[in-house]
Amino acid sequence: MTNNTVPDRLDERVRVVVLGGGYAGALAANRLQQNSSIDISVINPRPEFVERVRLHELVAGSGEATVDLAGLLGARVRLIVDTAETVDAPRQVVELQSGASVPYDYLIYAVGSTGTVPTSVPGAVEFSYPIGELEQAERLSAALDETPRDAQVCIVGGGLTGIEAAAELAEQRPDSKVVLICGGLLGPTLGTRARASVRRQLERLHVDIHDDATVAEVMADTVRLADGREVPAALTVWTAGFGVPHLAASSGLRTDSLGRLLTDEMLVSLDDPRIVAAGDAAAPSGQPLRMSCQAAMPLAARAAGTVLDLVSGNKPTALAQAFVGTNISVGRRYGTIQLSTKDDAPRRFYIGGKLAAIIKEQVCQTVVKQIAKEGRAPGSYKWPGAQHGSPRRTPLNQ
Ligand SMILES: Cc1cc2nc3c(=O)[nH]c(=O)nc-3n(C[C@H](O)[C@H](O)[C@H](O)COP(=O)(O)OP(=O)(O)OC[C@H]3O[C@@H](n4cnc5c(N)ncnc54)[C@H](O)[C@@H]3O)c2cc1C
Incomplete structure (x- = not known):
């Protein structure tokens, strides 16, 4: 393989490995099913899909935060419960914690973000x-x-x-x-x-x-x-601050200062045309979007689209994503929705009170339903920005 468009093994099936079965990884894997010549594997450390947006509910005892991951993935997606330890990009292999190696033709890097505690604050x-x-x-x-x-x-x-x-x-x-x-x-x-x-x-x-x-x-x-x-x-x-897994950096791939994989606007790694990033772990053009499901899902759709384009020999298109607002639950009964501009700046308008709590709950449920629907009907997911235009971004000078 010498370029980023056509795989060497034209007579064989194309192997796409998705690292991470969160919002971005699960959606991207399901979307890849649009091409029946692709074998899709998702590697995730646990058999559950974690609804991270509900982790505070789990902590307080007011709700659950996990869903069976295999049940969310489409029939053609294989789930491997394991943790990636290294991406060996020159060999196109992911080395797993179990000792197994998984070869790929394309890799979607969707390992998400982490909760962190600063070592600089004593105790x-x-x-x-x-x-x-x-x-x-x-x-x-x-x-x-x-x-x-x-x-x-x-x-x-x-x-x-x-x-x-x-x-x-x-x-x-x-x-x-x-x-x-x-x-x-x-x-x-x-x-x-x-x-x-x-x-x-x-x-x-x-x-x-x-x-x-x-x-x-x-x-x-x-x-x-x-x-x-x-x-x-x-x-x-x-709760102050998110980190990201250091997998990309420790695998020798270029990242931003936090450790998000540096990509172009098509979400292709600046170091390797076979590696595409999505979700919280992606830094397109070094200008990462706010860590959120709201961005992770469109990023996943673009990442899957890029791989589908590369496999078919088409030129991938650039990321198009627009924010609409921030939904905050304030307990189970109240909430606030901050409406925003496409580039995530707060507008003057907000929705508060019980209506906001109902909308927030609907959004949380809808996100999971959208991933499951993409498993049954690949290509069905639509998002703001794709249809109505997204904010102008400055592509990185590579
Ligand atoms: C309490 C809380 C509330 C939130 N509320 C909101 C909200 O209201 N709205 C909103 O938009 N966002 C919210 N977020 C942020 C949102 O959850 C994240 O932005 C979102 O989960 C990002 O999706 P992702 O797929 O990129 O990553 P994740 O959902 O983190 O998924 C990444 C997956 O990759 C796995 N992984 C990590 N390392 C490896 C490895 N080495 N090998 C294999 N797999 C690996 C992880 O275990 C995980 O399963 C909230 C987050 C928290 C913590």
């Missing part, structure tokens, strides 16, 4: 609980079960995950006081009016919001703030 790694991955959320849930129901809980991070986690815990543990340490501003990506809506809803749940407080140290039962104040915390939840 944070030892004493706080991240929430961004299934196993982290399960560990946190078990720790909460051991914590008295009236004990004070501290949530670090005033972003969307922190807001949702604080609200869910406050609602499900009404005897406990929940303190939210925002590190600057509550909901920094929200507009003024949507932020005020979230604040009202959190206050209704008696969440104690500290906007400009920053955590300097986490101890077993206390959080010390940068201004010297100490906040009692029987349990501390760390």
Whole structure:
């Protein structure tokens, strides 16, 4: 194989391996079924699909966050339950934790993002609980079960995950006081009016919001703030910041500073024309989209489209994606929807209250249904931006 269009083995079937069975990987794998000459495999560490958007529900005991992954994948998609340890790009092989090797003609890199705790804050790694991955959320849930129901809980991070986690815990543990340490501003990506809506809803749940407080140290039962104040915390939840798996970087592929795979606007790796990225782990033109299902699904559709084009000898087209807003659940009964411009800037308008909670729940359900539908009817998924135009992006000068 010397170019990026036609596979060497024209007489043989084309093997596409998808790394990660999250929102992006599952959708991309299902979409690849449009070409019946492709053998599709998804490699995922567990047999479940994780609805990460519901991990705060799992933690608080108000909902589940897993769905059988094989049931979401189309009939022609093979699921391999394992973890990729290395992508050996020159040999076109993925080495797995089990010791097995999986060869590919094309690879879709969709390993998502991770919950992280900074090593720079003393005690944070030892004493706080991240929430961004299934196993982290399960560990946190078990720790909460051991914590008295009236004990004070501290949530670090005033972003969307922190807001949702604080609200869910406050609602499900009404005897406990929940303190939210925002590190600057509550909901920094929200507009003024949507932020005020979230604040009202959190206050209704008696969440104690500290906007400009920053955590300097986490101890077993206390959080010390940068201004010297100490906040009692029987349990501390760390929600500030996402990381990404280091698989691309450790496999010698070029990434951005966080570790997302660097690609062109067709989502093809800058290092290897057989590797295409999607979801939170992709950095198209070094300008990654907001880590979200809202971006992961269109990125997945584009990644699958790129592979389908390359397999058929067609020129892939560039990513077209547009944001519509941010849906925030504030407990089970309330929510806020911040409407946004195509490039994710907050508009003046928002929807608040019970209607927003209903819409958010519908969106969460619809996303999973869309993946399953793509399994039954490959090519059916449509997304904002594809039809109505997406924001202008600056392609990377390679
Ligand atoms: C609490 C919480 C609430 C959220 N709420 C929202 C929301 O309301 N709206 C929204 O749009 N987004 C929300 N998000 C963000 C959203 O969940 C992510 O952006 C989305 O999951 C990204 O999809 P993905 O497919 O790229 O990655 P993921 O869903 O993370 O899937 C990646 C998959 O790859 C697997 N994987 C990782 N490493 C390997 C490996 N080496 N080998 C094989 N497989 C591997 C992972 O285990 C995982 O199954 C939320 C996130 C959290 C944590």
